[in-house]
Amino acid sequence: VFNNLATQAVIFRKNFAVDIENNMSEIVQGMIWAGSGLIVFLGLVGLNGLLFIRRLNDAQKALSKANIDMNRANNLLEVRVSERTRDLQLAADISKTSAQILELDKLLPQVVQQTARAFNLYHVVIALVDADRQEIVFKTRANRQGIITSTQRLSIGLDTRPSLIARAIRDKELVLVNDVSKSTSYMPQAELPNTRAELTVPLMVRGQVLGALDLQHDQGNHFTFDHQRLFSTLAEQIAVAIDNARLHESEIKTAEELRKVDKLKSQFLASMSHELRTPLNSILNFTEFVASGIFGEVNQQQVDALKKSIASGEHLLSLINDLLDVSKIESGMMELFIEEVQLGPILDEVANTARALIHEKPITFRQEIAPNLPPIRADKRRLKQILLNLASNAVKFTSKGHITLTADIQGDELLFSVADTGLGIEPESQKLIFEPFRQSQSGLSSGGGTGLGLPICKHLTEAHGGKIWLESTVGQGTTFFIRIPTQRETPIPV
Amino acid sequence: MNSFVYIEDDPHSREVMTILLRQVMGFEQVTVWEHGQNLIERLASLPYQPSTFLLDIHMLPVSGYEIHDTLRAHADYAHACIIAVTASVMTSDIHKLREYGFNSLIAKPVKMQQFPLLLRQILNGQAVWVV
Numbered sequence: 001v002f003n004n005l006a007t008q009a010v011i012f013r014k015n016f017a018v019d020i021e022n023n024m025s026e027i028v029q030g031m032i033w034a035g036s037g038l039i040v041f042l043g044l045v046g047l048n049g050l051l052f053i054r055r056l057n058d059a060q061k062a063l064s065k066a067n068i069d070m071n072r073a074n075n076l077l078e079v080r081v082s083e084r085t086r087d088l089q090l091a092a093d094i095s096k097t098s099a100q101i102l103e104l105d106k107l108l109p110q111v112v113q114q115t116a117r118a119f120n121l122y123h124v125v126i127a128l129v130d131a132d133r134q135e136i137v138f139k140t141r142a143n144r145q146g147i148i149t150s151t152q153r154l155s156i157g158l159d160t161r162p163s164l165i166a167r168a169i170r171d172k173e174l175v176l177v178n179d180v181s182k183s184t185s186y187m188p189q190a191e192l193p194n195t196r197a198e199l200t201v202p203l204m205v206r207g208q209v210l211g212a213l214d215l216q217h218d219q220g221n222h223f224t225f226d227h228q229r230l231f232s233t234l235a236e237q238i239a240v241a242i243d244n245a246r247l248h249e250s251e252i253k254t255a256e257e258l259r260k261v262d263k264l265k266s267q268f269l270a271s272m273s274h275e276l277r278t279p280l281n282s283i284l285n286f287t288e289f290v291a292s293g294i295f296g297e298v299n300q301q302q303v304d305a306l307k308k309s310i311a312s313g314e315h316l317l318s319l320i321n322d323l324l325d326v327s328k329i330e331s332g333m334m335e336l337f338i339e340e341v342q343l344g345p346i347l348d349e350v351a352n353t354a355r356a357l358i359h360e361k362p363i364t365f366r367q368e369i370a371p372n373l374p375p376i377r378a379d380k381r382r383l384k385q386i387l388l389n390l391a392s393n394a395v396k397f398t399s400k401g402h403i404t405l406t407a408d409i410q411g412d413e414l415l416f417s418v419a420d421t422g423l424g425i426e427p428e429s430q431k432l433i434f435e436p437f438r439q440s441q442s443g444l445s446s447g448g449g450t451g452l453g454l455p456i457c458k459h460l461t462e463a464h465g466g467k468i469w470l471e472s473t474v475g476q477g478t479t480f481f482i483r484i485p486t487q488r489e490t491p492i493p494v
Numbered sequence: 495m496n497s498f499v500y501i502e503d504d505p506h507s508r509e510v511m512t513i514l515l516r517q518v519m520g521f522e523q524v525t526v527w528e529h530g531q532n533l534i535e536r537l538a539s540l541p542y543q544p545s546t547f548l549l550d551i552h553m554l555p556v557s558g559y560e561i562h563d564t565l566r567a568h569a570d571y572a573h574a575c576i577i578a579v580t581a582s583v584m585t586s587d588i589h590k591l592r593e594y595g596f597n598s599l600i601a602k603p604v605k606m607q608q609f610p611l612l613l614r615q616i617l618n619g620q621a622v623w624v625v
Binding site: 273274281285286292294 | 510513514581583585586602604606607625
C-alpha cells in the first residue's frame with residue numbers, strides 16, 4: 001500500500017513541476033491532472049485498504065477454521081482414547097476370564113466367543129499346534145452371534161500356504177492383512193465370504209508357539225496399530241491361560257495315573273502276600289511235623305537242621321508281613337484294633353523272645369518294669385510288634401553286654417525303653433532309620449532285615465498317639481524310647 | 495463233641511490241617527473238602543453234624559464268603575462256629591470277614607505251636623482274630 005502511495009506521489013510531483021514550467025492553462029490542466037491523480041491515489045489507497053481488510057478476514061477465517069479443526073481433532077482424540085480405554089478394558093476382561101478357567105475345553109470357547117462379541121469381529125479362531133501330527137487344529141471358532149459348532153475336526157498342515165494362521169505360527173510373528181484382496185498370504189474360505197481384513201497373532205509361551213489367535217473383520221483397513229498391540233497383549237494372556245490349563249490337565253492325569261499305579265501296587269502286594277503265605281503254610285508245618293516227631297523218630301542233628309529251616313521260614317514270613325504292613329501304611333489302610341491291654345503278658349512275651357534270640361551270645365537280658373502298671377487302651381498285637389521289633393534289633397546289633405527292657409508310668413503316659421550295649425547308630429543315620437527302606441550303615445552291613453521294621457514301629461507308635469525316639473553313642477550302645485498314652489479310644493490317623 | 499469241616503482248595507494246606515486236627519490235637523470228626531459246591535447235600539450225607547467250619551476264602555467257583563452265607567442261611571448251621579483260615583489278610587479282607595459274620599480268623603501260614611492254642615480259645619467261645 002505504501003509503496004503504491006510513494007509511487008503515486010513521485011508521479012504527481014513530476015507532473016506538477018512540468019506544468020509550472022509550461023503555461024498557466026497548462027497549470028489548470030495540471031491541477032486537473034493533479035486532482036485526478038489525487039483521486040487515483042485515494043482510490044488506490046482505498047482499494048488497498050479494502051484488499052487489506054479482505055486479507056484480514058481471510059486470516060481470521062483460516063484461524064477459526066483451524067480452531068474448529070482442532071476441536072474436531074480433540075474430539076476425535078477423545079473418542080479414540082475412550083475407544084482404546086474400552087478396548088483395553090475388554091481385553092482385560094477376557095484375559096481375566098481366561099485366567100480363571102482351568103479346563104481347556106471350556107477356556108477356548110469362552111475366550112473366542114467373548115473376543116468376537118467384545119470387538120465386534122466377523123470371525124475369531126483359536127488354532128492350536130498338534131506337534132505330533134505337524135498340524136494346526138482349529139479348536140474353537142466364533143462370530144458375532146456366538147460359537148460356531150462343528151463336529152468335524154478342522155485342521156491344516158503346518159506348512160500350508162497360503163494361510164495367515166500357518167504363517168504366523170511358522171514365523172512366530174504377528175501377520176496383518178488389511179485388504180485381503182491384495183494379499184498373497186490370505187487363504188479365502190468359502191464359509192467366510194465377507195472377510196476383508198485379517199489379523200493373526202501367534203500364541204507364545206516361553207518362546208514356544210502353542211497356536212494362533214486369528215481375527216477377521218468384514219471391513220477393509222479395520223485393524224489399526226493399536227489393535228495390533230492390543231491383540232498381541234491379549235494373545236500373550238490367552239497363551240498363558242492355555243499353558244496353565246494344559247499343566248492343570250496333565251497334573252490331573254498324572255494324579256489319576258498315580259492313583260491307578262498305587263491301586264495296582266496295593267493289589268500286587270496283597271496277592272503277593274497271599275501267594276507267598278500259602279506255600280509257607282506247607283513249608284513251615286510239614287517241617288514242624290517232622291521235627292516234632294509225629295511222623296516218627298528223628299535224631300538231634302535232624303531236629304537241629306529242621307529247626308534252622310523253620311527259623312528261616314519264619315524270617316521269610318516276617319519279611320512278608322513287614323512288606324504287607326508298609327503297603328497298608330502307605331495306602332492308609334493300617335488300622336488299629338484298640339482294646340484294653342494288660343501289659344504283663346506282652347512284656348513277658350517280649351522278654352522270652354529276646355532271650356531266645358540272644359541264645360548263646362554273651363548278653364544279659366534285664367527287665368526294669370514298674371510295679372502295678374495299669375492296663376492301657378491299645379492294639380495288643382501292634383504294641384507287641386513294636387517292642388519285639390526293638391528287642392530283636394537290640395539283639396542283632398549287640399555282640400556282648402546287656403539289653404534292658406523298661407516300662408514305667410509317667411502321668412497318663414507309658415514310657416517303654418529298650419537299651420543295648422551294641423554298635424550304636426551314627427548321628428547322620430539317626431533320622432533316616434525311621435524312613436522306609438533306609439537302614440543305617442551298620443544295619444546294611446549286618447545284612448539282615450528289610451529296613452522296614454523301624455518305619456513300621458514309628459507309624460504304629462504314632463497311630464497310638466505316641467512318640468518314638470532314640471539316643472545313641474557309636475561304640476557304646478543305643479536306647480529306643482516309646483511314649484504311649486494310656487487311655488485313647490480311637491487311633492490317630494497318621 | 496467238637497466236629498469239623500475244613501474247605502480248602504490247596505491240597506498241601508488240606509493235609510496240614512488234617513494232621514493238626516487229627517494227630518496234633520486228637521480230634522476224630524474231621525472232614526476235609528476241596529470245594530464248597532453242593533454244600534448242604536454233602537453236609538447232610540455226613541454221619542455227624544459239624545459244629546465248627548474252617549474255611550479258606552479265595553476259592554473257585556464258590557468262595558469262602560459264599561459258603562459262609564450258605565451255612566448261615568441254613569437252620570442247622572446258622573449258629574455254627576465259622577473260622578476263616580486265609581492267607582489274604584489285608585485290612586479290607588479282615589473288615590469284610592467281620593462284616594460277613596465270621597466268628598474268628600486264623601491267618602495262613604498257621605503255626606503248629608500256636609494253632610492248637612488259638613483253636614481251643616475259639617472253641618471256648620472267644621473271638622480270635624490273628625493275623
